[in-house]
Amino acid sequence: MKRIDIYIMRQIGLSLLAVTVGLAALVWLTQSLRFIELVLDRGLSIWVFLELTGLLLPSFFGVILPITAFVVTLFTYVRLASDRELVVMRAAGLSQWQLSRPALAIATVAMGICVVLNIWLTPASHEAFRDWQFEIRNEMAGLLLQEGVFSTVGDDLTVYARDRAADGTLSGILVHDTRERGAPVTILAETGRISSTPQGPRVTLYNGQRQQVERVTQPDGTVTLRLSVLSFQENSLDLARATRAEGARFRNAQERSLTELFNPEEGVSLRDRGRFLAEAHQRLSSPFTAISFCLLALAVALTGQFRRFGGGFNLFAGCMLMVGLLAVGLGIGNMAARQTVLLPLIWAHALLPGLVSAWVISGMPGVPDQMRGFAR
Numbered sequence: 001m002k003r004i005d006i007y008i009m010r011q012i013g014l015s016l017l018a019v020t021v022g023l024a025a026l027v028w029l030t031q032s033l034r035f036i037e038l039v040l041d042r043g044l045s046i047w048v049f050l051e052l053t054g055l056l057l058p059s060f061f062g063v064i065l066p067i068t069a070f071v072v073t074l075f076t077y078v079r080l081a082s083d084r085e086l087v088v089m090r091a092a093g094l095s096q097w098q099l100s101r102p103a104l105a106i107a108t109v110a111m112g113i114c115v116v117l118n119i120w121l122t123p124a125s126h127e128a129f130r131d132w133q134f135e136i137r138n139e140m141a142g143l144l145l146q147e148g149v150f151s152t153v154g155d156d157l158t159v160y161a162r163d164r165a166a167d168g169t170l171s172g173i174l175v176h177d178t179r180e181r182g183a184p185v186t187i188l189a190e191t192g193r194i195s196s197t198p199q200g201p202r203v204t205l206y207n208g209q210r211q212q213v214e215r216v217t218q219p220d221g222t223v224t225l226r227l228s229v230l231s232f233q234e235n236s237l238d239l240a241r242a243t244r245a246e247g248a249r250f251r252n253a254q255e256r257s258l259t260e261l262f263n264p265e266e267g268v269s270l271r272d273r274g275r276f277l278a279e280a281h282q283r284l285s286s287p288f289t290a291i292s293f294c295l296l297a298l299a300v301a302l303t304g305q306f307r308r309f310g311g312g313f314n315l316f317a318g319c320m321l322m323v324g325l326l327a328v329g330l331g332i333g334n335m336a337a338r339q340t341v342l343l344p345l346i347w348a349h350a351l352l353p354g355l356v357s358a359w360v361i362s363g364m365p366g367v368p369d370q371m372r373g374f375a376r
Helices: 003-032 036-040 046-054 057-082 085-091 096-139 258-262 270-285 288-302 312-338 340-361 369-375
Strands: 157-164 169-177 185-197 200-217 223-238
Touching: 003 046, 003 057, 003 096, 046 096, 057 085, 057 096, 057 288, 057 312, 085 096, 096 270, 096 288, 096 340, 169 200, 185 223, 258 270, 270 312, 270 340, 288 312, 288 340, 312 340
Parallel strands: none
Antiparallel strands: 157 169, 169 185, 185 200, 200 223
16 A cells, blocks of 8 residues: 555545544434433433443444534545645646545445444344333332322323332322323322232332213213212322333334344334335435445545635535435435335435536546536
8 A cells, every 4th residue: 555545545534534433423413312300310320321221322433424424525535636646646647547546445434334333233223222212201100109290191291299218218209100191190199109910110109099070971972071089098000101012112113133124023003114115225325425425525625626725616516515425315214214125216216416426536438528618
């Protein structure tokens, strides 16, 4: 390998590492703010928080790496052009493809990392993340109850306790349960105690009232509301949010393997099957965007007329092209999930920019010299 290749590869590689890690850390920070409440308000340890949010990192890297490969390649080559280093390299006899070789080598490594992330690491980490969420919202619901706070367990159960002792004993309890549609239940109790069962956490209530509003249909067809009140000395309430069916949690497309995406189990709806196929094709095609976006950056930075006062226009044009490609990619992914006939567009989005960029780097063969000069 030529010394000049090592020189350019070192600049691109170090920049790629720094930008990717920094951008992933920024995205992780913004996303982890959604879960900081679990530590500040609901008593989970900082280690659980770090482990839960750390499971998001593989998916961040899989999305960010092709974009950062484009960014660092574009900025590195524009800087080389501004410092006249590309002029010297061309004067030494290096062709466009020889100048592109270091960037393409780094992009190939990035593509390999994306393959490992998309095929193995990201689905596994996403599944573990969803399992953690499910356990916290259901199995650990009792741990999340804080004194003096209206704690929401899922979307249909709210629990309030005036005081909570160190041994888990509650006092001054109010529970509003809307899990039975059309018949909400409000329970007031003097004291209670949380216990863990194989089916999930339960709270045993002592000395209270159970109030339920029921809809009653009269003989003439009118519907009235009736309040029934039941006093009790002891009552047990299930705090788990989910139903008790085996395998109750439906695994979404992001946490399934490629085999499961292409061959889903029976009972999966047609809508979900479309999402599965779109997810599978995006996983397989997105690693190629690392090379495709790198070629786009090279096409922008290496072609065009030489400008004495920097390459600001090239940077602006490249960034606008990148933003447009990302927006088109999001639109294609959403449409392909609804209409599987559009799945080839996912591959076109991943490969076509690279093919067009390679054609531009090669000097646009087949185009007359006059038009070629005008395009540049």
